[in-house]
Amino acid sequence: PDKCVDLVTTSAREAKNFGKEDPRRIVHSFKVGLAITIVSLFYYFDFLYDGLGVSAMWAVITVVVVFEFSVGATFGRGINRAIATFIGGLLGVAAHRLASSTGNNAEPIVLGFSVFFITSIATFIRLFPKMKERHDYGCMIFILTFCLISVSGYRDSEVIEMAHTRLSTVMIGLSATGLICIFICPVWAGEDLHNLTAANIEKLGISLEAFQRKYFETTRNDKNQENKPPVDGYKVVISSKSKEESLVNFARWEPRHGKFKYRHPWDQYIKIAGHTRECAHRFYALYGYLHSEIPTPPIEISKKIEELCTTMSLECSHALKELAIVIKKMTRSPNSEAHLKNAEIAAKNLKLLVQSGLWPESDPLDVIPAAAVALLLIEIVCSTVKIADSVHRLSILSK
Amino acid sequence: PDKCVDLVTTSAREAKNFGKEDPRRIVHSFKVGLAITIVSLFYYFDFLYDGLGVSAMWAVITVVVVFEFSVGATFGRGINRAIATFIGGLLGVAAHRLASSTGNNAEPIVLGFSVFFITSIATFIRLFPKMKERHDYGCMIFILTFCLISVSGYRDSEVIEMAHTRLSTVMIGLSATGLICIFICPVWAGEDLHNLTAANIEKLGISLEAFQRKYFETTRNDKNQENKPPVDGYKVVISSKSKEESLVNFARWEPRHGKFKYRHPWDQYIKIAGHTRECAHRFYALYGYLHSEIPTPPIEISKKIEELCTTMSLECSHALKELAIVIKKMTRSPNSEAHLKNAEIAAKNLKLLVQSGLWPESDPLDVIPAAAVALLLIEIVCSTVKIADSVHRLSILSK
Numbered sequence: 170p171d172k173c174v175d176l177v178t179t180s181a182r183e184a185k186n187f188g189k190e191d192p193r194r195i196v197h198s199f200k201v202g203l204a205i206t207i208v209s210l211f212y213y214f215d216f217l218y219d220g221l222g223v224s225a226m227w228a229v230i231t232v233v234v235v236f237e238f239s240v241g242a243t244f245g246r247g248i249n250r251a252i253a254t255f256i257g258g259l260l261g262v263a264a265h266r267l268a269s270s271t272g273n274n275a276e277p278i279v280l281g282f283s284v285f286f287i288t289s290i291a292t293f294i295r296l297f298p299k300m301k302e303r304h305d306y307g308c309m310i311f312i313l314t315f316c317l318i319s320v321s322g323y324r325d326s327e328v329i330e331m332a333h334t335r336l337s338t339v340m341i342g343l344s345a346t347g348l349i350c351i352f353i354c355p356v357w358a359g360e361d362l363h364n365l366t367a368a369n370i371e372k373l374g375i376s377l378e379a380f381q382r383k384y385f386e387t388t389r390n391d392k393n394q395e396n397k398p399p400v401d402g403y404k405v406v407i408s409s410k411s412k413e414e415s416l417v418n419f420a421r422w423e424p425r426h427g428k429f430k431y432r433h434p435w436d437q438y439i440k441i442a443g444h445t446r447e448c449a450h451r452f453y454a455l456y457g458y459l460h461s462e463i464p465t466p467p468i469e470i471s472k473k474i475e476e477l478c479t480t481m482s483l484e485c486s487h488a489l490k491e492l493a494i495v496i497k498k499m500t501r502s503p504n505s506e507a508h509l510k511n512a513e514i515a516a517k518n519l520k521l522l523v524q525s526g527l528w529p530e531s532d533p534l535d536v537i538p539a540a541a542v543a544l545l546l547i548e549i550v551c552s553t554v555k556i557a558d559s560v561h562r563l564s565i566l567s568k
Numbered sequence: 569p570d571k572c573v574d575l576v577t578t579s580a581r582e583a584k585n586f587g588k589e590d591p592r593r594i595v596h597s598f599k600v601g602l603a604i605t606i607v608s609l610f611y612y613f614d615f616l617y618d619g620l621g622v623s624a625m626w627a628v629i630t631v632v633v634v635f636e637f638s639v640g641a642t643f644g645r646g647i648n649r650a651i652a653t654f655i656g657g658l659l660g661v662a663a664h665r666l667a668s669s670t671g672n673n674a675e676p677i678v679l680g681f682s683v684f685f686i687t688s689i690a691t692f693i694r695l696f697p698k699m700k701e702r703h704d705y706g707c708m709i710f711i712l713t714f715c716l717i718s719v720s721g722y723r724d725s726e727v728i729e730m731a732h733t734r735l736s737t738v739m740i741g742l743s744a745t746g747l748i749c750i751f752i753c754p755v756w757a758g759e760d761l762h763n764l765t766a767a768n769i770e771k772l773g774i775s776l777e778a779f780q781r782k783y784f785e786t787t788r789n790d791k792n793q794e795n796k797p798p799v800d801g802y803k804v805v806i807s808s809k810s811k812e813e814s815l816v817n818f819a820r821w822e823p824r825h826g827k828f829k830y831r832h833p834w835d836q837y838i839k840i841a842g843h844t845r846e847c848a849h850r851f852y853a854l855y856g857y858l859h860s861e862i863p864t865p866p867i868e869i870s871k872k873i874e875e876l877c878t879t880m881s882l883e884c885s886h887a888l889k890e891l892a893i894v895i896k897k898m899t900r901s902p903n904s905e906a907h908l909k910n911a912e913i914a915a916k917n918l919k920l921l922v923q924s925g926l927w928p929e930s931d932p933l934d935v936i937p938a939a940a941v942a943l944l945l946i947e948i949v950c951s952t953v954k955i956a957d958s959v960h961r962l963s964i965l966s967k
Contacts, residue, residue, distance in 0.1 A: 187696060194695050202688030205711070206680050209719040213676060226716050233687075233712050238695070277612060281605050288632075289601030296593050296637070297586060312604070313632050317625050320608040411810055454853030457947070523936065537922065541940040548856070 194238075196354045201236050204349045208232050208342060227335055231342025236350065240426075241358035241419030243350045247343045248422065249307030254339050257311040258332040260287065261318030265328050268319070280320060288312050303418060358419035359429050365416065366438050367496040369409060369445050370556060372402030374489030376452055377549065381482035383459060384542065385475055403452035406445055413442045428499060434566035441559045448552035455545050458538055470539050477519040481546055484512035485553050492553075492560050501564060509550075509557055516547045595753045596637055603631050603748045607741060626734055630741025635749065639825075640757035640818030642749045646742045647821065648706030653738050656710040657731040659686065660717030664727050667718070683718060687711050702817060757818035758828050764815065765837050766895040768808060768844050769955060771801030773888030775851055776948065780881035782858060783941065784874055802851035805844055812841045827898060833965040840958045847951035854944050857937055873942050876918040880945055883911035884952050891959050900963060908949075908956055915946045 188195045208228050235250055237243045268279040294300055295308040318332055417435050425431045491505035523540055587594045607627050634649055636642045667678040693699055694707040717731055816834050824830045890904035922939055
């Protein structure tokens with residue numbers, strides 16, 4: 170029993186932290202609960218007079234299945250569901266008519282073949298990566314509606330009525346979902362994407378600063394392992410690709426909201442993310458020199474490049490953080506450009522310094538890693554310039 | 569009209585290629601079509617006597633919703649659906665009884681609150697990343713079944729009957745799906761994972777070979793851009809993380825098949841994939857020296873390291889390719905160890921060569937990239953050793 174209590178308390182604590190981390194999760198849960206309750210009770214009172222119809226529960230099912238975390242995801246699913254139900258219903262009625270016009274004996278054969286071929290083709294189409302990404306759910310609903318209507322074994326007039334009531338109940342479910350989703354604390358995928366992009370750029374800035382601090386600390390041989398958490402930020406950036414892509418997909422479905430127009434340049438975020446990830450990959454190479462089997466260079470070597478490297482890292486890191494603010498506030502910032510200029514100047518000087526061949530008498534195995542780090546930092550400055558350009562382009566496009 | 573014809577022909581060609589690329593896709597589509605047709609017709613003949621019951625269509629819905637590409641994914645969904653339907657039904661009956669025992673006036677209030685709280689809590693649980701990964705579908709079905717049964721407005725005996733028929737039709741759908749999925753050309757997620765792991769390691773081997781060829785070609789200044797395709801293999805490795813994880817999740821659901829036992833060490837694949845990705849990140853750094861703004865070193869510099877680098881790259885690349893074969897065939901191969909030994913010897917010599925300070929009179933900006941490439945290659949050899957160890961461990965564990 171003690172174990173049970175333990176399990177309950179730990180999961181309760183976990184759930185609490187999970188909710189605290191992003192309170193919108195709790196709000197979302199209550200929103201879904203509200204929508205389902207409203208639709209359920211609406212039909213509950215209806216049942217009292219008419220009894221439960223097949224179609225009535227489609228409204229409840231629609232809410233459960235369509236209500237997603239963000240407005241864009243919900244709209245995407247809802248529109249998919251509406252269109253797929255419509256096309257599936259139409260084709261289902263057609264198949265049913267075709268079958269019943271052929272006479273009683275041939276009917277099941279015609280029906281069987283049409284169900285077999287249409288579902289096979291729809292299943293195949295579902296497998297295409299592009300369809301899977303955006304219309305997987307729509308294809309499923311299409312197959313479902315088509316089967317249910319074509320095979321229902323009713324007479325023609327009833328089939329059309331059934332298709333009609335199914336469509337109308339789905340619409341009731343969809344509108345309840347849509348209204349609650351948009352008007353009660355909406356979660357916009359576009360805003361999440363926007364913030365994610367800014368946060369990723371900021372993470373790179375923090376990682377760069379942390380690297381600078383750590384690298385020149387380790388070369389001074391006092392390895393204090395305290396400031397570990399911020400260091401891994403760049404890894405998150407690399408792995409956030411699929412999240413960004415799905416957010417862009419969702420954001421496209423969203424209507425105008427807040428500072429985002431209807432046709433906000435969502436694609437530009439993909440480009441920024443591409444440059445950000447490119448930069449993060451260079452961080453991977455850079456951090457490789459912190460953890461690698463190749464020993465970090467002794468102090469007399471690192472000291473010579475330390476000043477320029479530090480200037481460059483810090484200026485570049487400031488520039489990245491400024492860019493994050495630029496995105497967040499959607500304003501231009503002259504600061505980021507100034508920082509970037511300083512970083513570029515430091516990079517140029519560092520290149521000259523490396524070129525002048527500073528350590529002819531040292532062990533090359535010590536010199537090369539230090540120099541490679543310097544060159545990587547220079548490349549990171551180049552990447553940052555690219556990020557700055559794409560962010561600038563975003564601010565032009567979104568005007 | 570010409571445009572339409574164009575569109576149709578291009579999509580037809582695309583579909584054909586897509587099917588050719590992996591013929592299992594076509595087979596899968598027909599399997600789904602077959603399963604749906606069988607269940608539909610089964611109920612179609614049943615309707616002729618009894619008319620369409622609410623519950624009858626659940627069998628069709630179950631097939632459409634549960635049938636996935638691989639056996640593991642189908643089983644995961646099926647088991648989720650079965651358990652969720654059961655628990656949801658049980659709780660739904662309980663809520664219904666509780667509500668109806670409170671008397672007519674309070675009934676809708678009690679029902680409304682129980683629906684609201686239970687669906688809110690289930691929605692919140694769904695959002696946890698761990699649940700989302702494995703039981704998202706189960707949570708949805710739980711909410712659905714719970715609502716449909718608790719709100720149905722029937723008398724007690726009917727509710728239990730409804731829960732009972734719903735469970736039994738779901739079972740019919742599940743067994744049709746399961747049988748067709750397993751016995752007609754099954755697609756095993758475990759096998760896919762196995763092959764993907766082998767293919768990724770092989771891709772690294774090919775990329776390494778390609779790099780070696782390209783790098784020493786570019787330094788000889790004849791940039792022929794022909795052999796481009798294999799070069800990008802390492803990028804695929806980096807981005808295949810989410811695919812591997814979902815395949816592992818699916819594979820766990822699969823029964824014993826072919827060379828895989830029931831409790832095959834699937835987790836070990838995640839470890840191998842981790843080392844493979846680590847290695848691929850070093851490739852990213854390596855390829856950075858091919859495309860970077862830093863010019864590639866002139867021929868007199870690269871020539872000195874060329875021989876050792878070439879030996880090392882080729883031996884390491886052979887070792888990687890051998891390891892891929894080791895995984896594919898599940899046998900040990902003394903070849904891979906021999907190649908790896910050779911690569912390690914070359915790495916040691918290269919380290920000594922770099923250490924001896926070869927180019928004191930050259931421009932450091934030329935020397936450093938070449939030396940950095942050499943050091944990166946040495947690290948790649950280390951990564952390969954790690955991959956080899958984890959592959960060896962897999963072969964021990966799976967005995």
